[in-house]
Amino acid sequence: MLCPSCNQDNNHVIDSRLTEGGMAIRRRRQCQVCNRRFTTKERLEDELRLTVTKADGNRVPYTREKILFGVEKACYKLDVTEEQMQQMVDTVEEELFRNHERDVTTEQIGRYVAERLRKLHPVAYIRFMSVHRKYSTVEEFVDAISDVKTRAAQESPLQQALFDS
Secondary structure, X not given: OOOOOOOOOOEEEEEEEEEHHHOEEEEEEEEOOOOOXXXXXXXXXXXXXXXEEOOOOOEEEOOHHHHHHHHXXXXXXXXXXXXXXXXXXXXXXXXXXXXXXXXXXHHHHHHHHHHHHXXXXXXXXXXXXXXXXXXXXXXXXXXXXXXXXXXXXXXXXXXXXXXXX
């Protein structure tokens, strides 16, 4: 691995651990030339074989970054950490590869992400769903918010206090 700072390949591994449900290895490295520490990840190449079928019928290779980008947009300026977002995407990705061998639709991916976002942060969930479901009227937003309030009250009576005004 080349050091991102000095571009030398003289580094050693400080720490290795499994991530993404055992689907990747995270390695912490230190450059022997400039002493900078950096992280690398190794993933199975099989991930590249998963194809995503879009709503218009086009098929594209699966990329984790697109899911992470959508989650980051939904969580923008909310009290959700980068680690929480990465962990959520890890969980979604783990389910995708467990439940789909070669092909998955954007609709299916959206359901996995929405389910996790609803538990992570209700505002992020509404933001994500407004794009994923393409809400076009205020009533659709109101219905979605009502659904979040109802589910929150059912799952945790204390959560309801967040939505009362």
